[in-house]
Each structure stands twice: as C-alpha cells, then as structure tokens.
Amino acid sequence: MMSDISKSPLYQIARPESIAIFGASNNFSSMGTSVLNAILTDGYEGRIFPVHPKEKRVLNIGAYSRAGDLPEVPDLAIIVLPTKIVAETLRACGEKGIRRAIIVTAGFSEVGGEGPARQEEIKAIARKYNIRFTGPNCIGVVNSQMKFNATFLSSTCRPGFIGMASQSGSFITQMFDYLEARFGQGFSTGFSLGNEADIDMADCIRYLGACPDTRAIALYIESIRRGREFIEAAREVSLTKPIVAFYVGGSETGKRACLSHTGALAGPDRLYDGVFKQSGIIRARSVEEMFDFCYALGSCPLPKGKRALIQTHSGGPGAAADACGRSGIELPALSSATLEKLRAYVPHTASVKNPVDLTFTKNPLDYFKAIPEILLEDEGADSLLVYFLATEAMVNRALESLGVPEAEIDAQVKTIIEDQCTSVAALMASHGKPMLGFSFLNRQNPFIAGLQDNGVPVLASPERAARALGALVECSRLREKLARSKRPASV
C-alpha cells in the first residue's frame, strides 16, 4: 500500500496548488475555454495561469504568452491545444520546470497515420523532463472534495466518496448529474485516462487506494495495458478498500468498439473475469451496477455472512426475496426472540416471516426505528434490507389526524423526517451490520434524500439493492481469500 499519497505521480494532478492552462481563450466554443470555465465555475481555490499567444486576459484572468513567462512554476499544466503544437508546448513546460501535465488533446495513438509517432514523441519529451502526465485524448480530472474540476463540463456535485478511473473519454463528466441525482454526491476524485501513454489504471488504483476521501473505487475498463502492475496494485488496495470494475470490451461487438475508441485491444471476457477475481475486484455488469456497488460498499460495514432479513411495506416482498435468491443471499427465518419482540408493533395482517411484510404498521414511524432495530438485533442475520415508501403526504395526513394545527404542520413534517432519517442512520452505526435501503422513489422525495444524506444507502429497486448486498458479501469473501494467500500475484 502506498503509505504517502503525495508520492503518487497523480498527487499534483488531482490536488494542484497552481495550474497553467494552454488552449483556453475568450472563444466560448473552444474546448480549452470550456475547461477553464469549469475550473472557475466549480470554485477552484488555487492559482490559475492561462497561457495564450495573443490574449492579455482570458475569461478575465491575466494571461501569459508562453510557458517561459509564467511568474512561478505551477504544479500542473493542462494542455487543450491543436495536436500539432502539443509536443512543443510540453517541451516548453519541461523547460520551465513543470513536472505534471494533463494532455486533453486527441489525435495520437488512437488514430492512424502519424498518431502513434506523435505519441512516441510526447513520451520522449516527458521522459527527458521527468514529466508525468495523463492522456493524451482524455478529459482531465475532477476532485469534488477540493472543488477542482478540470473537465470541460462544470459540475454542481457535492463532495463524494467514490473514486473513479475511466478509460472512456468523457465518461466521468457524463456521470456528474447522474451521481448527484441518484446519490447526492460527486466523485471524491475522478480521472479520465485516455490513451494512457504514461500514467495508467494501475497508478490510479494506488492513488485512490491512498486517498483519504475515497471509500470505494470504480474502474471503467476498456482494456488493461500493464497486466502485472494492474493486478499487483489491485491486490494491495482491495485488502482495505473495495474496487469495482465495469469492463466493456467483453462481447465481440464491444471489443470492436473499444478498438476504434482509444486504440487499445480488449481481451476475452473470461480472461478479464479471472484477472478481476485474483485481484480482489468485484465485477459490475453495467454502469448503474458499478455505482450502486461503490455507493453501498462506501456506506456500509461489510457483512459477516450472506444471511439477510428484509423489511417491506407490502408491495413486492416477493421481488426483493427473489432478487436475493438470484444474488446468492440467504433469507433465514426470524429468531423466536425477534418474533416475540415484533409482536408489539405489527398488525395481524402482517407476515412475520422473512421478508417481514408489514402492510400497515400501527404507528408508521415504528418503521424507521423500533422495527429495523429489532431486525438488526437478530443474531441469525448478517444484514438488513429495508424497503422505504414514505411520503410527505403520509406524514402530513398523520399529523392532521392527530389534530396538529395546519400552520405548524410543515415545520413538524420537516422535523419528523429529519428525526426518522437520523435514527435509521444511528441504527446502522450502532449495530455494525450493513443496512441497505431500496425505494422506487428518488431524491426528490425528502425521506430518500434525508436517509442518503445521513449515510444510509438507498438504492433504486429491490433487485439493485439485492445485487449490491451480493457485492458486499463478495467483497468480504474476496478480501478474506486475498488475506489468506501470501503468494505473489501472477498474470
């Protein structure tokens, strides 16, 4: 494990104190301008030096006509220039003493003709000046914790705990709205790798493994270039931090698409399956699954085993149970102690099997505290899945029926929702068992947003929650297996 994150070549790329940007101008339709615009909009607090041959000011910041003129040596150069002037710019950066770069520009090994030779040229320049870089043909980096967003799209994401490395172009930017809408957060740090001429996936795994803001690592993989280094890095990191990979080159059609996209050759699906398993990596079968898994893994303690209880509110306990069955989760019967304790809370129509199907509870608020607490205490279970179907309207109606004056209802609803959400979160913390919520409601519902913002993961369907719980079980299993094995990695 990397003991000191500042030793990573990615440190100044993800956390620069100052940056030079090449290619931003006052022309809003240029890509470089979009990058600088995102950096400014998202609130980066370091020093920014636009470099432009003609403009004196770029987006209202003083500009310099060439790297040699910069008043200091910035931590990082971001290069978004026409292909043919990238090499000379990188050389000028090297002369100035800059040691990190993000090369966004495309037109290298991913295209034919002179592309591969151009890529060799920039690699040679980087070696000469000891420059480490991501790209070319990439989209930069985003660090929501530092409000540093050097991609072309500004983001309104709140700080998050999922770290990401992606081989697919603008994938990380395309996930900004998705992650915020789904989980109320952005990437702790997200790297777009492009052609990986220098820094690659293995470097990202080590960096994110050491990054204190990152609790789970997502990898979007089209192909692995350095197999041995990848496996070694993943085996080390996955001992303490979960890694989830989405591999898109598996099918024949996917393979052909990747080949044309970043110029890397994808391997057979089964080979990658084996690589992931021996590296302690959990494999996701879709983008949604990758983030569901990371979100659950970053939110929950790992379960001791695969026995789960399910708490539902009528409607689809079968779906949840069936999904568990398909995800290798066992549903034990409730203990007699649990049955005894539940008696006080559930109506005669409720099924006190597993899933516990509550139909209507006597007091709807028991659903958020008394009942999950009893279920978490059941010694025969390792985890709890809870279906959340609560709306403001329900709480409103309950307060009305209690005779609460209309003028006070809104404020009371808010307080009640906040209380319920924090009490659910406290349960998970105090019992040390994973507790996964699921709901067809989204964050526009204040209960769902409240639960998530208090640290209770709520996923979008019973199937997705069951699969995420399967990933937690798998993570425990892989980690134990890795810990037992002392043999060195083999490719």
Add this chain to the structure above:
Amino acid sequence: MMSDISKSPLYQIARPESIAIFGASNNFSSMGTSVLNAILTDGYEGRIFPVHPKEKRVLNIGAYSRAGDLPEVPDLAIIVLPTKIVAETLRACGEKGIRRAIIVTAGFSEVGGEGPARQEEIKAIARKYNIRFTGPNCIGVVNSQMKFNATFLSSTCRPGFIGMASQSGSFITQMFDYLEARFGQGFSTGFSLGNEADIDMADCIRYLGACPDTRAIALYIESIRRGREFIEAAREVSLTKPIVAFYVGGSETGKRACLSHTGALAGPDRLYDGVFKQSGIIRARSVEEMFDFCYALGSCPLPKGKRALIQTHSGGPGAAADACGRSGIELPALSSATLEKLRAYVPHTASVKNPVDLTFTKNPLDYFKAIPEILLEDEGADSLLVYFLATEAMVNRALESLGVPEAEIDAQVKTIIEDQCTSVAALMASHGKPMLGFSFLNRQNPFIAGLQDNGVPVLASPERAARALGALVECSRLREKLARSKRPASV
C-alpha cells in the same frame, strides 16, 4: 380479441360513471378515507356516494347510511371495511343491484383460520347476485386517462399508455412516482388483483388488450391461477399488443415469500419461462426492465430485424456496443452511402464505424437531426440507438458565442430545445424504424423531458436501452411465430 371493451367485467371497474364507497369516514388515518381522498384529489368526474352508518357527510360529500338508501344504482362499489362485515355489505350491494365491486379488505384466503371460508362466502354471494369483483386483499384500480384513482395514494401522474395488472398488493401505487419521474406518465389503467377470488390476470389481459389508451401491457406475476385462460388471453392479445411479464416467484426464496403474501403457490421458474414463450409474452427480469420494455414497446414501431446502429457522443460507445452484443443485437458496418453522407457533419477525430462516435460535432445541433436522419436511412440497419448528452448550459454557451444578447438567451434556449426534440420525434415517425435514446440524465434535464414528451423513448443507460431494443426484436419474433401457428393453445 375482445371486440367491445364494454363487455369486459372490468369495464365498470376501470371506467365507472358512479361509485359507492364503503369504509371512508372523516378519520384521516383509516384506509377507506385514504381511498376516497385519492379519488377526490385526482379529480374523478363521476358521481360519488360514501356509505357510512353514522356520518352525514364524509370528506364534505353527502353520505348514505346503507347501500339500500343510495339514490341510484352506482356502477361500482369499493369496499374498505373490517373483514367481518364485508360479506353482509356485498350482499346489501347485490340487493341494491350493484354488479361490480373492488374488495380492498384483507383477511381472506391469504391468512389461515377462517380466511378461506370467508373467501368462499363472498364468492357465493357474488355468484348469487351476479357481481364481478377484484380482490379481496387488493389496492383497487387507477385510470390516469379518466383521472380515476381508487387506490389509497393520490397520484400526480399525467395520462400514460402502459396498462398494468399486478398480483402484488400496493405495487401499482408504489410505481406512481417512479413512472412519472422516469417517463413523465402514469398507467393508462392499473389493476391490483389481490387474491383473485373472481376477476384475475386473464381478465385483465383481455381488458387491457381492448383498451384504446393502452399500448403495452405489464404483468407483475406471483403465480398464475388459471393457466389455460391466461395463455389463451395472452396469445390473442400479444398478436397486436405487447405483453411484458415480471415473475417474482422464480427462486426458492421468492417462492416462499409469495406463498405468505397472497396465499398462491408459485411454480418453478422454467415452467413460467415456457408459459410466457408460448403465450407471446416478453419476460422482464426486474421491475425496471418491465417498465423500460413497456415504455419502449409502446413508443416505437417494431424493428424488421436485429441490426442496429448506435450514435454516441464520446464516452462509452463501448458500453453501448457491449450491451447490444449481450442482448443479441447485431451492429453492422455503415453502408458506403451513409459514410459518404456523414462526411459533411463529423470532425476528423470521430469514428465513423458503428457505434458512430461523434466526439464533438461541428454544429452540436446536427446531432439531433442531420446525423440521426442519415443513420435511419441506412438500409443495412433496422433500428437506431442514440446517446443523448445535451444540457441547457451547452446551448447557452453556443448562443453566447454567436453573440446573442443575454436578455434573449433564455427564450431562445427554450425554443431550440423544443425544435430539436420535435425534429427527433419526426424522424422516428417518418422512417418507421425504432429509435431508442439513452442518457444518464433524467427528466430534470429539459432535453430528456422534451424528447420523451414528444414520443421519443429515452432510457436510463446504454445497457437498459440495449435490453429494451432486445425486447422489441423479441416482440417481433414472438408475434411472427404466433401468427404462423394456428394450433390451439395447450397448457
């Protein structure tokens, strides 16, 4: 095929001109009150007669003390009373001449003890008076086209085209927010069936098959009670209207959960697979898939074959291609005519293979019209998948860079978005090929809402779009097979 929908026993249940409701009061915490509240809130325009032994007015509507006192014979009785007085109430309805009922009350065959005998009793009463009913132990019905919502939860859904029959209690109500948030619509008609003591899934299939507002049918199945009738109904209807089933009793754990839920025994997974195939039914593996499939099937013409083109915007063409590979979709090469026509629109960095990876287009608006039009014209392809990544901010920036005055930008953005969305919709209509969009953005993005509201289905990920396209291909195949076979259905 049922030629006249008014002959269905469900006609007056889904489209009553007048209703009597038993069990609503002025106590807001009672279930019956919630049902009446939903009926009123959603704007039902028929006549409503609450029946209550003591109250003179219920939720501000004049009430009657018993069925015999009603001033007319309503089309439908909704019964939400304690279990022990359901039978006598149903008898009183029969005496009055009421011929349709929804029995929401639980405590019948799904529980032990006297439950099964109570169910036999209400069946006998219904037979005597020629009453057809749904339930007991169900959640009623919703008809978004008529603003008739007799479930316990009010809905703000707009009229939709997905018809639904569910064996799982409150499932339909739990989908209101989901469908609205995901697709901007509610159920054309949704039935909750409960114990199916009288009307069952086969009746719903025939009703929804004949319902002019319904373009695709979703079934949430825990068990099929009348196998022959189910298959016959499905075989007839699926010749002209797609049916998608989600079966939750498949795994052992799912089976046990269903048994305790509505008292029906689920069968082995493979048996159901066979039943669905011979009935022309497309099987979904999750709730999300069921609605994705219905939404796509209700939006698109069926494809002639399984060859698709994919249009992407950088970022994950591999994921889309891979997902197609896994869903049995073929990705042919572009024709030379298509390549020739595309030349004018794409930058040199774009890959003009399939997926067509546009990275940046010269004019971003070509993405919505010129380019998909060229791809739809390709004679080697049967369908088109399009990745949508467009934001207001992008259009804003484009207008700024064209020098549009700031005061006019908002209005112009709105017009441009509307224009783009209608032009995409027009393409699908004029080419007669299915065109499925996908995006990680949701309806909070005005492009996604605009596309969907103009009839272009946009799904939540490349995998989900590819699987939905797979369902379209499967639907064509099953329909042809059914049409060829003239043999009668066999169980």
